Amino acid sequence: MTEKLLEVDNIVLRFGGVTAINEVGFHIEPGELFAIIGPNGAGKTSIFNAISQVYRPQEGDIRWHGQSIMGTRPDSVARLGIARTFQNIELFAQMTVIENLLTGRHIQMKKSWLAGALYWGPGGAKQEELENRRRVEDIIDFLEIEQWRKHPVALLPYGFQKRVELGRALAMDPQLLLLDEPVAGMNLEETEDMARFILDVQRELGIAIILVEHDMGLVMDIADRVLAVDFGSPIAIGTPTEVQANPDVIGAYLGVEHSVGLDNA
Ligand SMILES: Nc1ncnc2c1ncn2[C@@H]1O[C@H](COP(=O)(O)OP(=O)(O)O)[C@@H](O)[C@H]1O
Numbered sequence: 642m643t644e645k646l647l648e649v650d651n652i653v654l655r656f657g658g659v660t661a662i663n664e665v666g667f668h669i670e671p672g673e674l675f676a677i678i679g680p681n682g683a684g685k686t687s688i689f690n691a692i693s694q695v696y697r698p699q700e701g702d703i704r705w706h707g708q709s710i711m712g713t714r715p716d717s718v719a720r721l722g723i724a725r726t727f728q729n730i731e732l733f734a735q736m737t738v739i740e741n742l743l744t745g746r747h748i749q750m751k752k753s754w755l756a757g758a759l760y761w762g763p764g765g766a767k768q769e770e771l772e773n774r775r776r777v778e779d780i781i782d783f784l785e786i787e788q789w790r791k792h793p794v795a796l797l798p799y800g801f802q803k804r805v806e807l808g809r810a811l812a813m814d815p816q817l818l819l820l821d822e823p824v825a826g827m828n829l830e831e832t833e834d835m836a837r838f839i840l841d842v843q844r845e846l847g848i849a850i851i852l853v854e855h856d857m858g859l860v861m862d863i864a865d866r867v868l869a870v871d872f873g874s875p876i877a878i879g880t881p882t883e884v885q886a887n888p889d890v891i892g893a894y895l896g897v898e899h900s901v902g903l904d905n906a
């Protein structure tokens with residue numbers, strides 16, 4: 642039996658009268674590329690906010706390596722190995738690429754409160770900071786952003802800013818990466834580059850990914866499995882081909898009447 646990395650167990654998340662997530666359940670295998678698709682307002686970002694524990698679902702459970710993470714602080718969730726990127730870029734615009742990636746490392750830093758006392762000691766914070774810088778340079782090579790290393794992020798073209806955000810998430814050494822619309826607003830060339838890096842992250846680094854996308858095209862090309870949601874509810878789960886052919890999914894995208902029910906579970 643393979644161990645499940647993440648289990649999302651029938652979660653419900655309401656904001657006042659709005660049910661953003663309505664009994665959504667799925668699981669993620671180690672190293673898998675899982676996609677969540679659905680129209681705008683379907684609840685995709687809310688699912689990420691529930692996993693990150695930015696918002697706490699009123700019902701259901703979320704387990705990481707079999708342990709419930711309900712009630713865990715968002716920064717602690719990140720330290721467990723669940724990193725994310727945002728629908729709208731959230732970087733430190735005036736800081737350089739290297740500095741932004743280092744903030745990802747510092748989330749993992751254990752010795753920071755002792756930094757003053759132990760800075761020069763054997764295995765102290767200085768050693769750790771050197772290691773952090775080495776890891777950041779590796780990620781910069783991996784994402785092919787060498788030429789921007791020392792530039793403030795604000796000066797980078799949009800596609801590269803999105804790549805830096807991916808880099809910062811990678812700097813946290815995640816086992817699971819949550820990518821919220823990583824190609825939104827990109828041109829075709831930027832989209833193809835990002836798709837390649839997402840696949841490299843999965844295949845070369847062995848990191849599991851949940852990819853949230855509004856647009857079905859990218860998902861159909863690269864995802865192992867797909868969950869389709871509409872109005873907060875799951876409407877289909879399966880391979881990209883199965884989900885693409887599902888009448889409720891087609892209905893959701895064309896905006897025609899459809900019944901809500903989990904057909905392909
Ligand atoms: N913090 C919030 N407060 C109130 N309503 C919210 C909040 N976040 C999301 N919602 C509502 O939940 C629903 C799902 O939103 P969201 O998860 O952002 O959808 P998607 O990412 O699929 O476009 C929407 O109706 C949205 O207005």
Ligand SMILES: [Mg+2]
Binds near residue numbers: 685686687728
């Ligand atoms: Mg969203």
